[in-house]
Amino acid sequence: MELKEAKDRFIHTWGTLATQWGINRTMSQIHALLLLSPKSLNADEIMDELQISRGNVNMNLRDLMSWGLIYKQLLPGERKEYFQAEKDIWKAARQIGRERRRRELSPILETMEDIKKQVKDTSPESAEFLKVVNDIYAVAGFADNTLDLVTKAEESWLTSTFMKLFK
């Protein structure tokens, strides 16, 4: 079974790659599994497929929802909760960008602002220190803006391209 192998490899590799950039392996694997699954899956199916515990599945599904990468789905006639990945990868990427902005850049901006306020004196040493703080603030702000800009540009480009199909 050729395709099954490729899918497994995808899921496995995705998990490994994720750890490289500070994301939990299991979370990535669940995300990959849902991305590849044509139908939405429930906790038991995920446990079974990835051979992990219920608690682990539950916790990581919660995390993935907080990233806006998967949705909970309630199927009629079913007690269990089913989960589905955002299949539009571009949308998912924008979501990741938005969250990383919020989780990584915002704290830097806040902290630098805070530290700036803390230093009151006007010695040359303080000025030198504040230069570093200000520069980091500026760089983080630039990154934040650029990411926002690119995300929005990409979105409207996609939208306009899509809209043209109906003209």
Place this chain on the structure above:
Amino acid sequence: MELKEAKDRFIHTWGTLATQWGINRTMSQIHALLLLSPKSLNADEIMDELQISRGNVNMNLRDLMSWGLIYKQLLPGERKEYFQAEKDIWKAARQIGRERRRRELSPILETMEDIKKQVKDTSPESAEFLKVVNDIYAVAGFADNTLDLVTKAEESWLTSTFMKLFK
């Protein structure tokens, strides 16, 4: 001592922020310490300042050099190696962008290309799978390009601004 406190807070916070985005705390703290230090420091001074072991200092200095964020400096008449951070934060940020591109995006691109090759059959299931793989490839490629573009644009903007000072 007001300034010392602020510096310590900066170093400490920088370390904590770093762990949030998958970077080793000590590595970030050493980087912060060197960023704030007017003169370059040797291993003993860093050990002393951050209260960490020699092996730890050595390993993280090596890592920071591989990121291109600090330089080794050989002072005349000194046996010890001294280390200095890249003080131009914009340059450092570009360096981080370049490395993250290489370490995070390149592996995704490579893996997706590889997996594409692996799937030979033409069933609808395979097609569906390949669509996901292709989409991820496209998104990663877009991010890679954009990051490169923004970095270069930012660099030349700075350069041209700087050059104007001499006109």
Place this chain on the structure above:
DNA sequence: TTGAATTTTCAAAATATTCTGAAAGTTTTC
């Protein structure tokens, strides 16, 4: 050369993170 100064390595210890599984909590059905 030699040996003192310094850097690097790496096995073991410490710490941090992730995972498990069973108990507690919730929701739905009858």
Place this chain on the structure above:
DNA sequence: GAAAACTTTCAGAATATTTTGAAAATTCAA
């Protein structure tokens, strides 16, 4: 309202990462 079906929580276990410190390797001056 009670029991069944399911989800959530969380303390302890397992795993992974980071750190230590002493030994090995390297460098350099004499």
